[in-house]
Amino acid sequence: MADAGNDYRLRCLKQMLRIRLVEETIAERYAEQEMRCPVHLSIGQEASAVGVCDALLPDDRLFSSHRSHAHYLAKGGNLKAMMAEIYGKRDGCIGGRGGSMHLMDPDVGMMASIPIVASSIPLATGTALSDKFDNSGKVTISFLGDACLEEGVFHESANFARLRGLPIVYVCENNLYSVYTNLADRQPDRPLTDIPAAHGIAHRHVDGNDLEAVREAALWAVETARSGNPTFLQLDTYRWREHCGPNYDNHIGYRTEEEFQTWHAQDPLDRYRKALEGNGTLGAASFAALEQGIQAEVDDAFAFAVNSPLPEPTEALAHVYA
Amino acid sequence: MSMPETTNAPDRPVINMGTAIRDGLLEAAQRDPSVIFFGEGVEDPAALFGTLKDIGKHIGHDRMIEMPIAENGLIGIAIGAAMAGKRPVVSLQRVEFALLALEQILNNAAKTHYVSNGRHKVPLVLRMIVGRGWGQGPEHSQSMEAIFAHVPGLKVIMPAFAEDAKGMIAAAVEDDNPVVVIEHRWSHYTTSPVAEGYVHRPLDGPRTVREGDGLTIVATSYMTLEAVRAADKLAEAGYPVEVLDLRVIRPLNLDPIVESVARTGRLLTVDTGFRMFGIGAEIASEVTLRCFDILEAAPIRLGLPDHPTPSSRGLVRGFYPDAARIARTAAEMMGLDEAKIAAIEEDILADRKGLPLDVPDPFFKGPF
Numbered sequence: 001m002a003d004a005g006n007d008y009r010l011r012c013l014k015q016m017l018r019i020r021l022v023e024e025t026i027a028e029r030y031a032e033q034e035m036r037c038p039v040h041l042s043i044g045q046e047a048s049a050v051g052v053c054d055a056l057l058p059d060d061r062l063f064s065s066h067r068s069h070a071h072y073l074a075k076g077g078n079l080k081a082m083m084a085e086i087y088g089k090r091d092g093c094i095g096g097r098g099g100s101m102h103l104m105d106p107d108v109g110m111m112a113s114i115p116i117v118a119s120s121i122p123l124a125t126g127t128a129l130s131d132k133f134d135n136s137g138k139v140t141i142s143f144l145g146d147a148c149l150e151e152g153v154f155h156e157s158a159n160f161a162r163l164r165g166l167p168i169v170y171v172c173e174n175n176l177y178s179v180y181t182n183l184a185d186r187q188p189d190r191p192l193t194d195i196p197a198a199h200g201i202a203h204r205h206v207d208g209n210d211l212e213a214v215r216e217a218a219l220w221a222v223e224t225a226r227s228g229n230p231t232f233l234q235l236d237t238y239r240w241r242e243h244c245g246p247n248y249d250n251h252i253g254y255r256t257e258e259e260f261q262t263w264h265a266q267d268p269l270d271r272y273r274k275a276l277e278g279n280g281t282l283g284a285a286s287f288a289a290l291e292q293g294i295q296a297e298v299d300d301a302f303a304f305a306v307n308s309p310l311p312e313p314t315e316a317l318a319h320v321y322a
Numbered sequence: 323m324s325m326p327e328t329t330n331a332p333d334r335p336v337i338n339m340g341t342a343i344r345d346g347l348l349e350a351a352q353r354d355p356s357v358i359f360f361g362e363g364v365e366d367p368a369a370l371f372g373t374l375k376d377i378g379k380h381i382g383h384d385r386m387i388e389m390p391i392a393e394n395g396l397i398g399i400a401i402g403a404a405m406a407g408k409r410p411v412v413s414l415q416r417v418e419f420a421l422l423a424l425e426q427i428l429n430n431a432a433k434t435h436y437v438s439n440g441r442h443k444v445p446l447v448l449r450m451i452v453g454r455g456w457g458q459g460p461e462h463s464q465s466m467e468a469i470f471a472h473v474p475g476l477k478v479i480m481p482a483f484a485e486d487a488k489g490m491i492a493a494a495v496e497d498d499n500p501v502v503v504i505e506h507r508w509s510h511y512t513t514s515p516v517a518e519g520y521v522h523r524p525l526d527g528p529r530t531v532r533e534g535d536g537l538t539i540v541a542t543s544y545m546t547l548e549a550v551r552a553a554d555k556l557a558e559a560g561y562p563v564e565v566l567d568l569r570v571i572r573p574l575n576l577d578p579i580v581e582s583v584a585r586t587g588r589l590l591t592v593d594t595g596f597r598m599f600g601i602g603a604e605i606a607s608e609v610t611l612r613c614f615d616i617l618e619a620a621p622i623r624l625g626l627p628d629h630p631t632p633s634s635r636g637l638v639r640g641f642y643p644d645a646a647r648i649a650r651t652a653a654e655m656m657g658l659d660e661a662k663i664a665a666i667e668e669d670i671l672a673d674r675k676g677l678p679l680d681v682p683d684p685f686f687k688g689p690f
Contacts, residue, residue, distance in 0.1 A: 061406075095439040106441050111405065116429055122395045123430060126402020129387075133358070133408065153425075156395025163390065319440040320474050321573070322498035 009272075009281050012054050012211055016046040016269045017287075018294045019070045022079065025298050026069075026086070027246035034306065035086050037099030042070035044209075044240035047268035048173050049074040051214025052141060052233070055222045061109045061131075061140040063124040067239075068103045068113035071143050077105035079297070080304040089308035096311050111140075117178075118144065118151035121170070125157040128168035132228070139167045139225045147178035149195050150186060158199040161230040169221045170196065170232045173208060179243045180254035196232035208235030209268040212275075238263035334517050336689045339484040340510035344373045346488035347411060349520045350495035351381045354409060357495055360400050361413040362389045370413045371451065371510055393422040397448065401430050401500075404446045409495055417450040417466045417504065424469075431500040432475035446500040447491075452543070452594060453507050454642070455680040459633035465594040467542065468601055470502045471572040477501040478571040479525055480594070482546040483690055484514040489523025490569070497525065506544040506594060513688040527575025530582070534562030536656050537588040539648065540579055540605055542568045545592040545624075547686045551645035555666050556652060563652055571601055579605060580612050587618035588655050592643050597625030619655045624648065635680045642679075646670045 023041045030039065042049065049070035053062070056075070064071040072082055078093060085092030086100045093105050101115035111127060114120035124142035131138040148154050149172065161168050174192060176183050196203040202224060206213040214235055221231035240260070242249040250257045276282035337345075351357040359377065361370055364386045369375040378386040389396040393414070400410035414420055420427065427448065434442045452465040471478045477499050481487035487505075494501040531546065532553040541549040546567040553565045564582050583589050589609050591602030602623035610621060624643040632638055646667045653663040674683055 094437060094441070097439055098437045102437050104438060104441070106438070112434065112438070112442070114430065116425065119398070119425060119429060122398025122426060123402035123405065125395075126399040126404070127406040128402075129399055130403040130406035130408045133384075133403075152392075153395045153398060156390070156392035157399065159390055159392065160395060160399060319436050319438075321477070322435050322440070322443045322445075 007281065008054055008215070009276055012050050012215065013272055013276055013282065014290060014294070015050045015054075015074055016211065016272065017290060018298070019046045019049065019073050020269050021291070021294050021298050022073065022301075023069060025302060027241065029302070030246040036088055037086060037101070038244050039086065039100045039246065040067040040244050041241050041246065042067055042239070044263065044267065045173060045175060045237045046070055047211045047214050047272070048171065048208045048235040048237055051211050052171055052218040054215055055218035056109075056139065056141065059109060060138050060222070061111050061124070061127050062143070063111050063120040063140065064103070064113040064143045065117070065120060065145060066101045066113070066115035067145070068101065072103040072105065072110050072113070075105070075110040076108040077103065077110045079301045081105065083301045083305035084308045087305040087308065088310065089305055090311040090315075091304070091308040095315070118148040118153045121148060121154050121157045125161050125166060125168055128161065128166040129164065132164065132166055137226065139169060139222050142168060142170050144170060144172055145178070146172060146174040146176065146183050146192065147186065148172070149192060155199070158196060158201055158230070162200045165228040166230050167225045167228060168230045169218070169225045170201070170230070172232065172234045174234055174236050175239045177239065177243070177255070182255070192234050193232065201230050201232050203232040203234065205234040208237035209266045209271065211268060211272045237268075238266070240264065331515060334515035336513050337484060337516050338511055338513045338687075339481070339487045340371055340373050342484040342488035342516045343491050343505065344375055344377070345516070346491040346521060347374070347495065348377050348380055350492045351377060351385070353520070354495070356407060357409045357411060358385045358387060358403070359411050359413065360387045360389050360396055362391060362415065364388050364413070370415065371507070373510070374413060393419050394426055397423040398426040398430060400446055401426060401434070401444055404444045405434065405442050409445045409447075411447040411449065411495060413449040415451060416462050417452055417464055418461050420448065420450050420466075427470070427476070427500070428473050432473045435499065436475055443498045444500045445498045447494045447503060448500065449503045449505060451505050451507050454544070455508070455682065457633040457635065457680065458631070460630035463631045465504055465506070465543070467504050467571050467595055468599055471574075471601065475500070476572060477525060478504065479569060480504045480506070480543040480571060481569065482509055482543050482567050484512060484688075485516040485521065486523055486529070486569070488516055489521040490525060492520065492522050493525050496522075501525070504543065508682045508686065509544050509547070511682055511687055512547065512690060514690045525570050527570050528566040528568050528578045530564060530578070531567045532557070532563065532565035534564045535586055536561050537563040537590060537652050538579065538582040538586045539563055539565045539590045539592060539652065540568055540602070541565060541592040542571065542601060543594045545594050545643060548643060548645045549592055549648050550690075551670065551685060552649035552652060555645070555649055555670050559662065559666050561653065561656060561658065568601070574604065576605070576608050576612070579609060583609050583613050584616060587616055589617070589621040590648070590652055590655060591621070591623045592648055593623070593625035595625060596628065597623050598628055600625045622651055622655060624651060635678065639679065
């Protein structure tokens with residue numbers, strides 16, 4: 001979590017802004033072809049990552065998917081190590097072994113990101129099982145997309161989590177698309193929350209672009225899970241850019257410019273900034289100052305990544321076995 | 323290393339391999355409270371062919387986790403628990419149920435230590451049983467070791483003898499890597515004197531179970547028993563051959579095999595799995611590479627033919643390699659004349675006394 005004093009509102013605004021600036025910089029510099037791995041940007045989805053992670057304790061755990069940058073940063077993952085990983089460098093969070101789709105920083109509870117759809121859901125359920133055994137008080141967050149509800153392994157995990165009363169929160173970021181395919185072409189017209197309900201899992205459905213709503217729902221979900229009752233959050237949001245890569249792709253025909261603009265107007269960062277300016281938490285000048293300070297940190301992290309050496313081929317042999 | 327002595331001793335009662343595995347699991351679980359068990363029917367009356375019998379009574383039922391019928395999810399959950407410090411042992415009634423969980427096994431179990439640059443470990447045991455006989459048919463009798471052995475990061479072991487199995491299963495539980503344990507159902511019945519208490523056998527490679535200089539047989543799991551019988555008959559006829567029980571499929575330790583073939587000049591492999599793309603192919607290829615100029619015959623692989631396992635005892639005739647075929651193949655490779663080969667073959671078949679081929683031969687019960 002970013003350090004912004006005790007006011008969670010400034011802390012969350014700063015964290016959303018930081019994620020936005022990191023990813024805008026990735027998008028801007030991707031054409032340099034030095035970040036030579038697929039990138040799945042979360043621009044437009046920052047409120048879900050930040051609102052959920054702000055409800056966590058430092059020792060709580062988190063698992064993510066291919067679209068992991070926002071989750072990693074919101075959980076407190078090291079920015080320099082993230083950028084070095086995306087640049088394929090030795091100082092990457094996992095030494096260049098995974099790239100953007102495998103970001104992790106276990107020291108801060110960012111357990112793993114797994115790019116096969118739904119594959120990290122049982123892992124998250126497993127750490128929750130272990131924590132329940134140990135009575136550790138930790139909660140695990142399992143971030144998943146709308147398409148994960150189509151995967152059998154979600155149902156297998158949810159069934160077991162409810163059966164065993166595991167401390168886990170399944171957070172469904174519903175951005176309406178699996179690559180180019182709309183939710184309506186993949187699932188019948190019924191509430192997504194019918195699925196956790198069928199597994200007997202308590203759930204809430206909120207506007208995923210409303211930081212306050214996400215955070216409030218997450219506080220409920222996390223504390224409920226901590227008491228041994230798994231929970232499910234549906235957070236509706238929208239990815240602004242293409243599924244994989246730095247560009248906008250509204251022109252290629254799978255979604256409309258009009259739909260994009262409707263969601264763009266619901267920019268979670270801009271909404272929260274205006275809310276905080278409106279209630280006097282944030283002065284007009286201070287956002288620009290915040291932006292400037294964070295951009296300097298981001299530029300530093302990119303410089304660190306660029307200057308870090310590439311790993312040597314011999315290093316690829318390490319850690320096949322423990 | 324030679325075979326264990328067959329004589330009974332007060333501290334080495336003769337027990338079967340299934341019981342030995344159960345005892346090894348219990349010892350390992352009693353030594354380490356992080357060991358937990360997953361299984362479909364993990365505490366049911368059958369106790370996975372007895373291999374989990376009463377473990378919960380000794381270590382606490384809370385450590386015995388009943389698996390809903392959801393192999394991919396529950397093996398993924400076991401992997402996650404392993405990442406958080408547990409040592410889960412997942413027991414599957416047949417190898418084929420693991421196929422539902424290949425995504426979790428091949429991606430997350432095998433790769434998490436590697437991808438995390440060593441930051442995570444996955445100390446996980448995945449036990450799976452190979453069925454055979456009584457018409458089990460195409461989807462209850464595959465051993466599939468080649469699939470798991472193909473993937474870096476997994477360890478794959480196939481014990482054949484009771485005491486070795488007891489020590490190997492303890493080593494598997496203590497290993498910081500995911501270990502796939504493929505147990506042949508017919509090996510469960512075999513007996514040998516097994517040391518009481520804690521036994522540990524390192525997962526380090528093949529063991530020599532018969533010595534000889536005519537030829538090297540490398541066999542896995544139950545096929546080691548068929549190979550031993552063939553070797554004993556060949557030895558009686560004056561043609562001793564070496565039998566190596568492969569034990570550990572991955573990581574594959576070729577050195578003892580190469581050392582043996584360097585003496586014998588001939589290699590015969592016998593798999594419990596399909597011959598095509600099987601373990602024998604890997605061994606034959608590597609040994610040929612390293613011993614090319616000293617080979618006196620082309621390596622030969624025995625294994626299952628290139629079709630699924632049928633159920634009917636009519637269709638399954640000749641499907642499995644057996645001691646008679648192993649002896650014939652070995653004898654032909656050594657250049658014995660047909661009369662001698664036929665005599666050895668007939669001797670082996672006579673011992674079977676017309677027993678139906680879909681039940682285990684009592685010979686193989688041991689004690690070994």
